[in-house]
Amino acid sequence: MEKNLEFPDLLRLIDERSTAFRAAVSSAPSLDVPVPTCPEWTLFDLVKHLGGGDRFWAAILGAGPADAPPAEATAARAALEVPREREALLAWMAASTQLLLSALREAGPDAGCWAWWSALQTPRTSGGVARHRVQESAVHTYDAQLAAGAPQPLPAEVALDGVEEFLFTCVATPSAWPHKPTAFDFQTAEGRSWRLTVDGDGARSTRIPAPTAATGEDSDAAGASIHGTASELVLYLYDRIPADSLHVDGDAGLLDLLRVWEPEE
DSSP, X not given: OOOOOOHHHHHHHHHHHHHHHHHHHHHSSOTTSBOTTSTTOBHHHHHHHHHHHHHHHHHHHHHOSOSSOOHHHHHHHHTOOOOOSHHHHHHHHHHHHHHHHHHHHHHOTXXXXXXXXXXXXXXXXXXXXXXXXXXXXXXXXHHHHHHHTOOOOOOHHHHHHHHHHHIIIIIOBSSOOSSSOEEEEEEETTSOEEEEEEETTEEEEEEEOOOOTTTTOOGGGSSEEEEEOXXXXXXXXXXXXXXXXXXXXXXXXXXXXXXXXXXXX
């Protein structure tokens, strides 16, 4: 069974994705180019969002366990002012990432903190924050590359962790699924697979064996099975590419129900 990425690996990947993000911004013709995957945003807006997010989470980590984000951090993010000249903006972005990494190193992987997600499958800890920020940085790097005209797949190491991270963080909930119970299988070309089960007890995901004739896996148990590379699956889950970019077996309409579901928690 594959292990989760270790905390030092998560910090390394945040740094690597931030570097790739800044490279994409540097290569773009202008900070005013639109970001196709973030409607109404320019590349400047995207930099402000990601760098502001790094600073926001650094403040959250520094505040320790809490029932809400620190008021000062929320106010600072709302009033965020950033440089408009490209080189200064890139330097600000690099400093933002270093603030986040410093806060993560100081906290260590197990420190408690506020987080917006259910603690059902992802802990509200600095380790959970680090794992999620890898994906935030990776997906927004793709956004920046797309705006610059040279999109690249997410690195395999990032994407393989990203499918599970999304399912465990963004989907897991104790809120009841309002439709007939079903399951979704997410199967990567690289060989890792997960099953998302939704029913009256909510939504939770588990790793499953890669589908082969030898596993005896019941292919009919899932209402829909989604196949693609790990990068494609992460980009689909974050609404960057449509479902028809992937191979879907079963009832594709279930994906629409999943997409519009808004759990109470």
